[in-house]
Amino acid sequence: MPREAEISVNERTFIQQALQENIRLDGRAFDAFRPLKLNFGDEYGVADVELGKTRVIARISVEVTTPLPERKFDGIFQIVTEFSPMASPAFEVGRPTDAEVILSRILEKAIRRSNALDTESLCIIAGLKCFALRADVHIIDHDGGLIDASCIAVMAALQHFRRPDVVVEGEKAIVLSEREREPIPLSILHQPLCVTFSYYEEGEIFLVDATLAEEQVRQAEIIVTMNRHGEVCQIAKYGGATVDPLALLNCTNIALQKVQDMSRFIQHKLDEDAKKRDVGGLMAELSAENAR
Amino acid sequence: MAPEALLSHLNRADGSATYTQNGYSIIGAVNGPLEVQRRDELPSEATVEVNVRPAIGVGSPKERHLETLLASTLRTIILTRHIPRTLVQITLQVRSLPSEHAICGVDASLSLLPHLIHTALLALLSSSMPLRTTVTAALVVLPAGRDAAPMLQPTARDVMLAKPIQSAHVFAFSGNGKVLLNESDGSFTYEEWEEACEMAEEVCCKEGGVGLSDAMQVDGGSENLERWLREVVRRKVEKEMRWKSGT
Numbered sequence: 090m091p092r093e094a095e096i097s098v099n100e101r102t103f104i105q106q107a108l109q110e111n112i113r114l115d116g117r118a119f120d121a122f123r124p125l126k127l128n129f130g131d132e133y134g135v136a137d138v139e140l141g142k143t144r145v146i147a148r149i150s151v152e153v154t155t156p157l158p159e160r161k162f163d164g165i166f167q168i169v170t171e172f173s174p175m176a177s178p179a180f181e182v183g184r185p186t187d188a189e190v191i192l193s194r195i196l197e198k199a200i201r202r203s204n205a206l207d208t209e210s211l212c213i214i215a216g217l218k219c220f221a222l223r224a225d226v227h228i229i230d231h232d233g234g235l236i237d238a239s240c241i242a243v244m245a246a247l248q249h250f251r252r253p254d255v256v257v258e259g260e261k262a263i264v265l266s267e268r269e270r271e272p273i274p275l276s277i278l279h280q281p282l283c284v285t286f287s288y289y290e291e292g293e294i295f296l297v298d299a300t301l302a303e304e305q306v307r308q309a310e311i312i313v314t315m316n317r318h319g320e321v322c323q324i325a326k327y328g329g330a331t332v333d334p335l336a337l338l339n340c341t342n343i344a345l346q347k348v349q350d351m352s353r354f355i356q357h358k359l360d361e362d363a364k365k366r367d368v369g370g371l372m373a374e375l376s377a378e379n380a381r
Numbered sequence: 382m383a384p385e386a387l388l389s390h391l392n393r394a395d396g397s398a399t400y401t402q403n404g405y406s407i408i409g410a411v412n413g414p415l416e417v418q419r420r421d422e423l424p425s426e427a428t429v430e431v432n433v434r435p436a437i438g439v440g441s442p443k444e445r446h447l448e449t450l451l452a453s454t455l456r457t458i459i460l461t462r463h464i465p466r467t468l469v470q471i472t473l474q475v476r477s478l479p480s481e482h483a484i485c486g487v488d489a490s491l492s493l494l495p496h497l498i499h500t501a502l503l504a505l506l507s508s509s510m511p512l513r514t515t516v517t518a519a520l521v522v523l524p525a526g527r528d529a530a531p532m533l534q535p536t537a538r539d540v541m542l543a544k545p546i547q548s549a550h551v552f553a554f555s556g557n558g559k560v561l562l563n564e565s566d567g568s569f570t571y572e573e574w575e576e577a578c579e580m581a582e583e584v585c586c587k588e589g590g591v592g593l594s595d596a597m598q599v600d601g602g603s604e605n606l607e608r609w610l611r612e613v614v615r616r617k618v619e620k621e622m623r624w625k626s627g628t
Contacts, residue, residue: 091415091416130476130477131477132477135477142392142393144391146476148436148437150437169438169439171434171439173432173434173472173474174410174412174432174470174472175391175393175394175397175408175410175472175474176393177393178412178415178470182432182440223437223438225436225437225438227434227474229391229408229474230391230392230393230394231393232392232393
């Protein structure tokens with residue numbers, strides 16, 4: 090497997106010099122995202138996210154298993170990211186690169202450990218049966234910004250997903266198929282999203298949503314995860330040059346604005362999709378969801 | 382239903398294709414010729430590596446089995462001797478399967494195989510890899526029961542309704558009508574196998590028996606895969622030659 094081609098010296102100095110003159114390669118502002126596209130499949134729980142030339146598909150699936158013995162009242166939620174040579178020939182199957190490890194760790198912290206999904210609602214019978222939810226992240230095309238795109242994809246897919254309804258009679262649980270009862274949405278407590286900042290020139294220049302070329306030139310990255318209410322879930326910085334703490338505060342401010350924009354965009358797309366599925370306005374009657 | 386094909390839509394891979402038919406949707410990407418690892422290097426020909434990735438979960442022995450079948454089939458159509466000591470890397474990502482796929486009664490890898498072959502070929506075409514010939518594949522399902530008619534390229538739903546299934550066959554034919562791959566499952570006699578083979582040849586290759594193809598037209602149930610492939614390639618070339626035809 091060939092290594093990822095390193096960026097040439099000429100290209101590197103070109104990008105750096107352009108950044109000093111406040112110009113990005115694609116003409117965006119420093120704090121601008123690339124155009125974001127979000128499509129949902131015919132099935133529930135498939136989100137196809139395109140961020141510029143980066144493309145990520147997240148897919149949620151569910152099955153019934155026994156809960157972990159130390160967590161009897163919780164369902165299981167797992168996020169699986171595996172890179173394939175489709176995104177770049179440098180990615181080998183079965184041998185995770187650093188980028189892959191960091192991506193899965195960030196997603197784990199951002200979505201699973203920030204309790205975005207209420208796992209208790211996935212429990213069917215305490216200690217015996219629960220739903221095991223699985224989010225598969227497929228990287229289809231890679232042009233930087235994988236963390237941001239994957240986080241959007243997983244969150245959108247989770248909000249789009251519907252799990253089958255269950256009827257519990259004592260020790261017996263019956264999972265009802267889609268035809269018997271309308272599947273119900275997951276209970277999502279908040280919507281964390283990631284914004285990656287790449288910085289250059291010892292923390293003088295901060296870029297939002299860097300492309301692959303810009304990522305290869307950067308000194309380091311800071312990943313800020315927050316929800317649209319402004320609650321910071323994590324700030325991750327894996328090595329690299331030191332950065333001024335005040336600049337970090339500025340980053341969280343920019344991130345908040347970006348996260349609010351993206352949340353609104355996801356919600357808009359979800360509403361659009363719901364309207365498309367709601368033929369004849371029957372959805373409200375079919376729904377088995379209880380008002381909270 | 383003719384399959385839908387979308388070529389060269391990924392930016393990073395050398396060649397790519399998305400193939401959609403009857404609820405099956407697969408994204409394929411080809412990288413190559415690439416630098417090959419020492420242990421895989423062949424002195425006189427290119428190494429063909431196939432990765433099949435399921436929609437849900439990571440690969441299992443089922444995917445490994447499909448990968449070996451695909452690699453040996455594709456090695457025969459790629460001109461591997463023209464690009465020795467290189468690697469041709471083919472990645473096939475299953476995007477969605479029909480909801481009846483797992484419960485339709487036919488071995489899940491068998492019903493997926495023709496779609497994977499088509500996706501791989503489209504991706505290879507898109508990457509302009511030197512090929513010896515093309516390949517088309519079809520699934521033939523023989524339901525149990527004496528009077529049940531064999532089903533050619535059935536949808537997963539049709540197969541589920543026709544249960545129980547006696548045997549299922551996948552045939553792949555090269556552009557000049559030679560059998561490249563045959564996978565069969567279930568119990569069947571030689572006559573049944575031959576009939577299935579003829580049916581698959583009918584839909585895969587351009588001209589089978591003249592009389593038979595007329596009968597198929599009347600049925601309206603099947604189209605010719607070779608013709609479909611030609612149409613796809615024609616559109617690809619048209620798109621690539623835009624610069625010339627526009628002037």
